[in-house]
Amino acid sequence: WFQKRPAPSDVIIERGRDARLHISNVTYDFQGEYRCKVTNVIRGEERSDISEPVILQVHGAPQVLRQSANHEVVVESGQPADLSMVVCADPRPRFVAWEWGSLRLEAGA
DSSP, X not given: OEEEOOTTTXXXXXXXXXXXXXXSSOOGGGOEEEEOEEEEEETTEEEEEEOOOEEEOOOEEEEEEEOOSOSOOOOOTTSOOOXXXXXXXXXXXXXXXXEETTEEEETTO
């Protein structure tokens, strides 16, 4: 079984080597398109076939998937700063904000 993660990553990960794929503790990392590839050798010739895609969608509470690569951002006073995180939630979060002490900035502000 191969998993193709959703865009923007489009990374392909091998998830299993049997006809049945069992995922015991599903997280957002498992969301994506799955295909089963079977291969054998007949008279010295390798033959393969790939299944139709199976889409796995995960529903759950908001979760930070990856922390920002930059743990420190330095800018000159008066200049803009861009901070970002990779988050996932389904259904989509109703509210996203950045907080520091008593300061709260809504995402996109």
